[in-house]
Amino acid sequence: MPEDREKLKSVSSEDQKRIELSGVEVDSDNRCGTFFQEDQNIVTSHCQYEGIEMLPIDIALKKYDWLKDYYWNLVPRDKDEYTRYVAEQEPRGFVVIAKSGSKNIFPLQTCLFMHKSEIQTVHNIIIAEEGAELHLITGCVSSMDVKKGTHYGVTEIYVGKGALVSNTMIHTWGENIDVFPRSASRVEEDGVFLSNYVSMKPVHNVQMYPVAELTGKNSVARFNSVVVVHPGSNLDLGQYAVMSGEGSSAELLSRLITKGGTGISRSHVIGAGEGTKGHIECKGLILEDGIIHAIPEIEGRLTNTELSHEAAVGRIARDEIEYLMSRGLDEEEATATIIRGFLDVKIVGLPASLQKQIDSAIDAVESGF
Amino acid sequence: MLIIENLHVEIEGKEILHDINLHIGEGETHVLMGPNGSGKTTLLRTIMGFSGNKVTKGSIIFKGRDVTDLPLHERSRYGMGIMFQRPPTISGLKLGKLLAATSGNNPGAIAILAERLGMTDFLDRDINANFSGGEIKRSEVLQLMVQQPDFVMLDEPESGVDLENISIIGAEIAKLVEKDRHIINRHKSGLIITHTGYILNYLEADAGHMLCEGEIRCHGNPREILKVIKDKGYRECIECQKIEKS
Incomplete structure (x- = not known):
């Protein structure tokens, strides 16, 4: 929307390019809504699409009493020091509720922009009700002015019966930014969760291990990570899927390239339900001396599960x-x-x-x- | 088109090809025969300029230019092309994308050629990923048709290919070396490795060469050489050479 451009006029053109590179189109018609958080300040939050509501989390928690059951539910408040830190702050971040049967053709975009502060915390909740189809793109960006900083992000994603949620996250951080996303999702019967992660730019540290709980019958999760590790970067990434629903399946795919930094790709899939299928694929290319450490783990807990992995690292x-x-x-x-x-x-x-x-x-x- | 003189080639310090002499004129197609491990593929790879094949003596003159030390891609750009017997799979690289990169931006030609070779559905697939034997050969021929080299080398184009595919591939290879043109209008040349000679059912070769133990043992009519191999096996050629030498 044009007024979004107005609200972001204090952002330098260089930073605007970085924001756009992360998939956030400020005044584009190709988005069905925008949430923009600059440091701890919510610049804009709107969604014009009928059936999809997007609100800053503090407002949403006041508006909907039932939301408390979704808040700190999939990600425990005391999971680690980072979640505890987020829990101590005033809640920032967004809540998206896709009503039953809604479907957005153009994605909803969210941007978490570190402009001047050294610390940013967010807590997001995404709820897709029965049969909804929700596509989100999240650009995580730091300004060229932020010389040092830390981003803590908690995301809880609920994929209802027969719903589809795709969450595409593009990171454009800086060389001295540390990033600690903590996210978890739960997928109900016939639900599909797609998680896509792209990081092409230098960053100091990223440490994350998103979880998908496939509790519903025939539920599906697909994780895709595409990452370039620059010299001085240390990315410890993971994907974790627990397939407890009958016939549920998970694919955990990652592609890492190192140009000198350290990239760790942890993947763990657990076959705990009847007729479950899980596959891990991790490929790493070492362009310049650096480290790619692939750790694929497949864990079967009953006879009727099929798990496989392939991992390859080299030049x-x-x-x-x-x-x-x-x-x-x-x-x-x-x-x-x-x-x-x-x-x-x-x-x-x-x-x-x-x-x-x-x-x-x-x-x-x-x-x- | 191609003049190879006194060529000696080493792989990892061991001489594989000894004193190779070969002349292929403009518009001529030659076949190269010989037992497994005789050095046929090494010869093709050396002419093309692949790494690991070290020329220790001799020269490769192509279109009047000494290309012995020219990098692989420059030989390609100068008019050489090669069909691989077992090309690598490149994940994520679509066949259509590679063709577009080598076609001089003539996408119309790609579509027509792909259709002729039954490869339309493969343009959006990763190169060679899960391709059958016949599909690999058709993909290789398609790439060469788009590239249109002046001199094309084919490493066993009929191996692993069923009868239906060999007829498609054979017909297109004949076009690659301009066998569909009158002899005075042929300017493209070829060198084809064959074990079975099936390819000769689709195009006539102008000359044949027998490579044994890294040496070209005889030159002649390709069908006659094949007949000797079929009747008497390669041993006859090896023995023949020993007698000649003594």
């Missing part, structure tokens, strides 16, 4: 580069083409506009290799 195969060179690409072009292919993740169930957003975030760094 780009010479025969792949030369194959492309034999078609006329020079070595640099061949390498960039292979890297772009490596990062190419096509996500089933994601609207084309969001897939395009992910593709552009990845394309933006392609020239940097």
